[in-house]
Amino acid sequence: MLLEVKNLSIYDAETKDTIVEDISFTLEQQRNLGIVGESGSGKSMTVKGILGLVAPWMKVSGTAYFEGEDMLKMKAKAMQNIRARHISMILQDAMSAFDPLDTVGKQMMETLCEHLKISRKEAKQISLNELGSLGIQEASQMMKKYPHQLSGGMLQRCMIAIAVAIKPDVIIADEPTTALDAITQSEVIATFQRLHAQKRITFIFISHDLGVIRHLTEEVLVMKDGKSVEYGRTREVFRYPQNKYTKYLVDTRLNLACSFEKIMRKGPYDA
Numbered sequence: 001m002l003l004e005v006k007n008l009s010i011y012d013a014e015t016k017d018t019i020v021e022d023i024s025f026t027l028e029q030q031r032n033l034g035i036v037g038e039s040g041s042g043k044s045m046t047v048k049g050i051l052g053l054v055a056p057w058m059k060v061s062g063t064a065y066f067e068g069e070d071m072l073k074m075k076a077k078a079m080q081n082i083r084a085r086h087i088s089m090i091l092q093d094a095m096s097a098f099d100p101l102d103t104v105g106k107q108m109m110e111t112l113c114e115h116l117k118i119s120r121k122e123a124k125q126i127s128l129n130e131l132g133s134l135g136i137q138e139a140s141q142m143m144k145k146y147p148h149q150l151s152g153g154m155l156q157r158c159m160i161a162i163a164v165a166i167k168p169d170v171i172i173a174d175e176p177t178t179a180l181d182a183i184t185q186s187e188v189i190a191t192f193q194r195l196h197a198q199k200r201i202t203f204i205f206i207s208h209d210l211g212v213i214r215h216l217t218e219e220v221l222v223m224k225d226g227k228s229v230e231y232g233r234t235r236e237v238f239r240y241p242q243n244k245y246t247k248y249l250v251d252t253r254l255n256l257a258c259s260f261e262k263i264m265r266k267g268p269y270d271a
């Protein structure tokens with residue numbers, strides 16, 4: 001087992017609100033987990049709480065064991081090491097993850113130098129290799145560009161390249177396709193599938209899009225108002241939802257996801 005989260009709660013000591021309440025799940029090697037639920041249901045806060053990325057006034061309780069150690073009790077340095085080496089996060093909005101004033105290549109190299117403690121030359125080579133294996137041609141030209149000169153899908157791939165170069169055990173992708181058009185979405189999804197199969201990376205996908213979750217995950221956690229309303233095998237949960245809210249989500253959102261599924265079945269360019 002990679003990660004075992006038990007009774008995770010997050011309490012905002014300033015507003016006295018409970019943001020996340022009693023969430024439990026396990027992440028097994030090579031079995032991707034999806035976290036779904038409407039906006040504000042606590043999906044992002046759940047993973048940020050585990051990774052120590054919440055504001056100091058957010059009180060996180062419960063346990064989150066990674067390789068036998070409770071991440072919620074770790075010192076800041078040990079947690080940084082986990083984030084630098086073992087659990088990477090890909091953010092919702094690729095554009096905001098890059099500094100507009102520096103080239104993408106420079107930012108990729110700096111991140112890799114810092115995380116992997118390697119030279120700039122090595123970082124450049126790794127960046128080129130990873131971008132190449134994500135299907136980006138002319139990667140060295142692309143690295144000379146500034147963020148605004150690249151499309152959302154391209155920036156998303158640069159973020160994925162950084163996350164993969166670190167060779168983490170787990171990648172958490174928070175709404176990785178929301179900002180992308182349908183064709184780019186299906187290309188990015190295909191990239192995740194390849195990474196999962198070839199590099200043995202286990203993913204946690206946070207998404208509104210049940211089509212993406214159905215396609216990419218083995219287990220799913222459904223959240224509402226900070227609580228878990230259903231948790232189990234994705235196929236079972238989608239086929240026989242037990243909870244009223246899950247039934248509603250499946251009925252309404254899967255219809256929306258149909259066009260996405262068609263593209264995935266046919267491939268992006270046969271539509």
Ligand SMILES: Nc1ncnc2c1ncn2[C@@H]1O[C@H](COP(=O)(O)OP(=O)(O)OP(=O)(O)O)[C@@H](O)[C@H]1O
Nearest residue numbers: 012019037038039040041042043044045046055208
């Ligand atoms: N930095 C913060 N300070 C205080 N409250 C926050 C903070 N970030 C999020 N919240 C609150 O926590 C709750 C859960 O937010 P969260 O971002 O986890 O939702 P989400 O399910 O990921 O939504 P979305 O799909 O829109 O990203 C929301 O009510 C939000 O207002």
